[in-house]
Amino acid sequence: MDVKGLTRTEAVLAALLVVALIAAGVGWIQTGQVRTETMTKTVTTTVGGAAQTITVTNTVTSTSTVERIIAPGTIKIAVVSDIGGRGDLSFNDMAFKGGDEAVRDFGVEMVELISKTEADYVPNLETAARDPNVKLIVGVGFLLSEALLEVAQKYPDKNFAGIDTFTQSLAVGNLGKPLPNMLDIVYEEHKGSAVVGALGCLVAAAYNEAGGNYPYIGGVFGIEIPVLWKFEIGYKWGCDWGLKWYEQRFGKKAPIIGEDSRYGSGPGWANGLYCPAAGECWYKGRVLWTYTGTFSDITKGYAAAKPMYEQGAIAVYNIAGPLGLGINQAVQEIATERNLANGPPFWIGVDANQDWINPGFVIASMMKRVDRGVYYATLLTVIGKFRDVVAESNGVLTLGIGTRVGRLAMEGISVSTLADLDEFIQMGVEAEKLTGKQVLPMPPEQIRQKVTEMRSRVPSWVWDALTELESKIRTGQVDVPMVLTKEAVDSWREKLG
Amino acid sequence: MVSLTASPSTRLRRLLLKLGESLLAVVIGLIGGAILMLLYGYDVGVAYSALFRGAFGDVSGLLETLAFATPLIMTGLTFGVGLRAGLFNVGAEGQMYLGAIGAIMVGSMLRMPPLIHLVTATVFAMFMGALWSLPTAFLKIYRGVHEVVSTIMLNWVAFWLVTYLITYQLADPTRAERALPVQETARYAVIGSSLTMVFPVVIALALVTFFIIWRTTVGYELRIVGYNVEAAKYTGISISKSILTSFIIGGLLAGLAGASQVLGRPPHWTVFATMGNLINLGFEGIGVSLIGRNHPIGIIFASIFYGGLLHGGRFMEFEAGVASELVRAINGIIIIALAVPGALQTFRQLVRRRGRGGEV
Numbered sequence: 001m002d003v004k005g006l007t008r009t010e011a012v013l014a015a016l017l018v019v020a021l022i023a024a025g026v027g028w029i030q031t032g033q034v035r036t037e038t039m040t041k042t043v044t045t046t047v048g049g050a051a052q053t054i055t056v057t058n059t060v061t062s063t064s065t066v067e068r069i070i071a072p073g074t075i076k077i078a079v080v081s082d083i084g085g086r087g088d089l090s091f092n093d094m095a096f097k098g099g100d101e102a103v104r105d106f107g108v109e110m111v112e113l114i115s116k117t118e119a120d121y122v123p124n125l126e127t128a129a130r131d132p133n134v135k136l137i138v139g140v141g142f143l144l145s146e147a148l149l150e151v152a153q154k155y156p157d158k159n160f161a162g163i164d165t166f167t168q169s170l171a172v173g174n175l176g177k178p179l180p181n182m183l184d185i186v187y188e189e190h191k192g193s194a195v196v197g198a199l200g201c202l203v204a205a206a207y208n209e210a211g212g213n214y215p216y217i218g219g220v221f222g223i224e225i226p227v228l229w230k231f232e233i234g235y236k237w238g239c240d241w242g243l244k245w246y247e248q249r250f251g252k253k254a255p256i257i258g259e260d261s262r263y264g265s266g267p268g269w270a271n272g273l274y275c276p277a278a279g280e281c282w283y284k285g286r287v288l289w290t291y292t293g294t295f296s297d298i299t300k301g302y303a304a305a306k307p308m309y310e311q312g313a314i315a316v317y318n319i320a321g322p323l324g325l326g327i328n329q330a331v332q333e334i335a336t337e338r339n340l341a342n343g344p345p346f347w348i349g350v351d352a353n354q355d356w357i358n359p360g361f362v363i364a365s366m367m368k369r370v371d372r373g374v375y376y377a378t379l380l381t382v383i384g385k386f387r388d389v390v391a392e393s394n395g396v397l398t399l400g401i402g403t404r405v406g407r408l409a410m411e412g413i414s415v416s417t418l419a420d421l422d423e424f425i426q427m428g429v430e431a432e433k434l435t436g437k438q439v440l441p442m443p444p445e446q447i448r449q450k451v452t453e454m455r456s457r458v459p460s461w462v463w464d465a466l467t468e469l470e471s472k473i474r475t476g477q478v479d480v481p482m483v484l485t486k487e488a489v490d491s492w493r494e495k496l497g
Numbered sequence: 498m499v500s501l502t503a504s505p506s507t508r509l510r511r512l513l514l515k516l517g518e519s520l521l522a523v524v525i526g527l528i529g530g531a532i533l534m535l536l537y538g539y540d541v542g543v544a545y546s547a548l549f550r551g552a553f554g555d556v557s558g559l560l561e562t563l564a565f566a567t568p569l570i571m572t573g574l575t576f577g578v579g580l581r582a583g584l585f586n587v588g589a590e591g592q593m594y595l596g597a598i599g600a601i602m603v604g605s606m607l608r609m610p611p612l613i614h615l616v617t618a619t620v621f622a623m624f625m626g627a628l629w630s631l632p633t634a635f636l637k638i639y640r641g642v643h644e645v646v647s648t649i650m651l652n653w654v655a656f657w658l659v660t661y662l663i664t665y666q667l668a669d670p671t672r673a674e675r676a677l678p679v680q681e682t683a684r685y686a687v688i689g690s691s692l693t694m695v696f697p698v699v700i701a702l703a704l705v706t707f708f709i710i711w712r713t714t715v716g717y718e719l720r721i722v723g724y725n726v727e728a729a730k731y732t733g734i735s736i737s738k739s740i741l742t743s744f745i746i747g748g749l750l751a752g753l754a755g756a757s758q759v760l761g762r763p764p765h766w767t768v769f770a771t772m773g774n775l776i777n778l779g780f781e782g783i784g785v786s787l788i789g790r791n792h793p794i795g796i797i798f799a800s801i802f803y804g805g806l807l808h809g810g811r812f813m814e815f816e817a818g819v820a821s822e823l824v825r826a827i828n829g830i831i832i833i834a835l836a837v838p839g840a841l842q843t844f845r846q847l848v849r850r851r852g853r854g855g856e857v
Contacts, residue, residue, distance in 0.1 A: 078815075083771065083773045111815055112814070113811055113814060113815060114814070116825075117773045117774050117776070118765060118769055118773045118774040119564075119565070119691070119758070119762065119774050120811070121764075122690075122691055122763070122764060123561050123690075123691065123808060123811060124811055126557070126561075126690075127551070127811050127812060127815050128815065131815070143674065143769075146764040146765055147764055149764065150763065150764045222673065223673040225670075225671065225672075225673060294664065295673055295674070296664070296770065
C-alpha cells in the first residue's frame with residue numbers, strides 16, 4: 001500500500017475546490033433584491049375620531065363598510081414564506097401580493113421573512129412575533145403548520161394565520177382545544193375543481209360539435225391522500241354537471257362525450273348514462289384519472305398524461321404540483337408532432353394561474369387565491385374581528401365560492417380569467433428580475449395574445465355555463481360534494497367512474 | 498512551526514496568532530458586507546446591530562443560535578479531523594444524510610422505552626454515517642482514489658438514496674412531503690427555543706474528539722500521518738489504520754449531525770423529501786472548520802459564530818429590510834475572508850511538504 005502526497009496541481013485544485021465549496025455552500029453568488037416599498041395611506045375618519053371607517057371593495061360581490069377600531073401607532077403584518085420563497089409564481093408570490101394589497105387598502109406596513117430551510121420556520125415566525133408593532137403573522141403553506149402551533153402558543157397576544165395549514169387540528173390533538181389566536185385559512189378546492197371539470201367536458205362537447213373526437217377529459221393526481229379526493233370527486237362531478245347543462249340548453253346530448261356507449265354497459269346503463277337508482281343518472285366514466293404516487297417525479301406526470309391524450313382526452317387537470325410540467329411535456333410533444341399553435345390538447349392548471357406556462361395550451365387554471373387569504377386575515381386584524389372569527393369558526397376560515405364572514409363576502413376560489421393573467425405575467429416579470437433567470441416562455445404581449453386567441457376559440461356558451469355554475473354554487477342552488485372519507489370516495493366513484 | 502510538541506510560550510504565541518488571524522478575517526468580512534449593503538442602499542448600522550442583537554442579544558436568540566450551530570460543530574469536525582490526517586474529507590454532507598435517515602429508521606419505525614430509544618437511534622445514526630465513510634476510506638487505502646473525488650460522488654449517491662427512502666420507504670402516509678416523524682421516546686428534551694439536549698451531547702463528543710486526537714496514541718499517529726506521511730511510515734505507523742480511523746471518526750460525527758436535525762430539532766422531528774432541513778450543513782462545516790483552524794475547540798466557537806450569522810440574518814431582513822439573498826451574500830463574504838488565511842496556510846503546508854519530501 002502506498003499513499004501518495006499531493007502534487008502541486010492537486011494542491012492548487014484542492015485549495016480552489018475548498019473555496020468553491022464554501023462559496024457554493026453559502027450561496028454568495030446570489031444577487032440582492034430591492035427592498036419592498038411600504039407606504040401608509042390615510043383612511044377616512046368619522047366624526048369624533050373614536051373610530052375610523054374603511055370601505056372594502058370586494059373583488060367578487062359586495063362593498064361593505066366596517067368599523068375600524070383605532071390601533072395606536074402603526075400596525076405591522078409579517079408574512080413568512082415557506083422554502084419556495086419569492087419568485088415561486090405560486091403560493092409565496094401570491095401571499096406577498098395579498099400583503100401588498102393590504103398595505104395599499106388598510107395602511108398597514110408589511111414585513112417579509114423568507115425561509116431558506118425548514119429550520120427557519122420557527123425562528124422566522126418568532127422574530128416577527130417579538131416585534132411589538134406586529135399584530136398579525138401569516139405563515140404561507142401547510143409546511144408551517146407545526147411551527148405555527150409552537151409560536152402561536154408562545155405569543156398569545158399576537159394573531160397568527162396560516163395559508164392551507166392545519167394548525168388547529170394539531171392544537172386539538174395536542175392540547176385538547178383550538179388556539180384562540182390562530183386562523184387556518186383553507187380553500188374549497190372541490191368547488192373550483194367542479195368548475196374546471198365542467199369546463200373540460202363542455203370544451204370537449206364544443207370541439208366535438210366542430211368535428212373533433214374527444215370522448216374524455218383526464219386528471220393526473222399526486223399521492224392518494226384524502227385532500228386529493230376533494231379535487232377528484234369535485235372534478236368528476238363538474239364534468240357530469242356540465243354535460244347535463246348541455247343537455248338542457250341544447251335539448252340533446254353532447255356529441256360523443258355525452259352520447260357514446262363506450263363508457264359502460266350492463267345493469268344500470270342506458271344511453272351512455274349510468275343510473276344506479278330510478279331518476280338518478282350520471283355521466284359515468286368520462287374522466288380518465290391516475291394517482292401517480294408522487295408530488296415530485298415530473299416524468300410520472302408525463303407518463304400518466306400521455307396515454308390519456310392518446311385515448312382522446314381533450315384536457316388533463318394537474319393536481320400534482322410540479323407534475324404539471326410533465327403533463328405540459330406530453331401536450332408539447334403532440335403539439336410539435338402535429339404542428340399546432342393552439343390546443344386541443346389542453347391541460348388545466350392548479351393553485352396559481354398557470355395559463356402562461358404554455359400559452360394556448362392551458363385552457364384555464366383552478367386558482368386558490370392565497371392573496372385573498374392574507375388580505376382577509378389583515379382586514380380582520382385591522383377591524384378587530386380576528387379573535388371573534390377564530391372563536392366562531394374554531395379557528396378555520398374557509399374561502400371558496402360563496403363563502404362569507406358576517407356581512408363580508410370572503411371568497412378564495414376562482415377559475416383563471418384574462419385579468420388574472422395580467423397579474424401573473426407581472427409576477428413573472430418580477431420573478432425574472434429577482435432571479436435573473438428566464439421565467440416567461442415568451443414576451444408578455446405574446447402570452448396575452450395567445451391566451452386571448454385560445455379563449456376566443458371556445459364558444460361563449462361554455463363560459464356562460466361556468467358563470468352559471470359559479471353563481472349556483474354561490475347561492476346554494478347546487479351543492480358540490482366534498483369528499484373526505486374512503487367510503488364517500490368509493491360511493492362517488494361508483495356513480496362517476 | 499510544524500512540531501508536534503512545543504514549549505508553552507510558543508504554543509501561546511501560535512494560539513494568539515491564529516486567534517488574531519481569525520478575528521481579522523471577521524472584521525474584513527464585516528467590512529465587505531457593509532460595502533455590499535451600502536451599494537444596495539441599506540443602513541449598515543441598523544443591519545449589523547440587528548444581526549448581533551438578534552443572534553446574541555438575549556436568551557432566546559442565543560438558544561436559537563446554538564441550535565443552528567449544533568450540526569455545524571459536528572460536520573466541521575468531520576472536515577477538521579480529516580485535515581489533521583492530511584485528508585480533504587468533504588463527505589460530511591452525504592454521511593450526514595445517512596445519519597439522518599438512520600435516526601428516522603430507528604426513531605420512527607421501532608418501539609422502545611424512552612431513554613433506550615433515544616440512545617439507540619443516536620448510535621445507529623452515527624453508525625450509518627461511519628458506514629458511508631468506509632467506501633471512501635477503502636478506495637483511498639487500497640486504490641489510492643483521492644478522497645475529494647470519492648466523497649463528492651458519494652454525496653450524490655447518498656442524496657438520491659435518501660430521497661428514495663424518504664419518498665417510498667419511510668414516507669409519512671398522511672403527509673407526503675416528509676418522512677415519518679420520530680416518536681416522542683426518541684426525541685431529545687427541548688431546552689428552550691429550538692435548542693435541545695442534543696447540544697450538550699455534541700459538545701461532549703467534540704471534547705472526546707479533542708481528547709482522542711491530542712491525548713491518545715491513535716490521535717498522535719493520525720496527526721503524524723497528516724504532517725508527514727513518509728516520516729510516519731518510517732517510524733512504523735500504519736498509514737492505512739490512521740486514514741481509516743480519521744474517516745470513521747468523521748463519519749460518526751457527521752452521522753450525529755444528521756441525527757441532531759431529526760432527533761433534536763423541534764417542531765418537525767423528521768426529514769422533508771426536499772431534504773431542505775439538511776442540505777448544505779455538511780458543506781458549511783468546511784467553512785466552519787477553516788474558521789476554527791481545524792481545531793475542535795476552535796470549531797465549537799466558529800460554529801456558534803456562524804450559527805449566529807444564520808440566525809441573526811433574519812433580523813437584518815426584518816429590521817433593516819436587507820433582502821434575504823443579501824444576507825447570504827454577507828455571510829459568504831465573511832466566510833471567504835475567514836477561510837482565506839486558513840486555506841492559504843493549508844496550501845502553503847501542502848506545497849512545502851511536497852518541496853521537502855520530493856516524491857512523497
